[in-house]
Amino acid sequence: MPNxxxxVTECEYNSNVKCDAPMIQVEHNGVPQSKNSDQTKCETFKPKG
Ligand code: SF4
Structure with missing residues (x-):
């Protein structure tokens, strides 16, 4: 996994402002084709706790 x-430090996989998950999945954010980063989202996010 690259750095x-x-x-999003409230994510379970966040460690010192870095992602520690073995892999992440990133998807379109409510649009069929993304035109900027706002139109993408980390699907692997899981709240801490
Ligand atoms: S899973 Fe997504 S939201 Fe969570 S730390 Fe990794 S990149 Fe950030």
């Missing part, structure tokens, strides 16, 4: 910086 992935992620500021």
């Amino acid at each position: 992935i910086k992620c500021s």
Whole structure:
């Protein structure tokens, strides 16, 4: 897994502002084709706890 910086520290997989998951899945965010990063989302996000 390459280094992935992620500021979503409330995610279970976040460790020191980096993603520690063995893999992540990124998907379109409510659109059929993304035109900018806002139109993508990390599907692997899981709340801590
Ligand atoms: S799973 Fe997604 S949201 Fe969670 S730390 Fe990794 S990149 Fe960030």
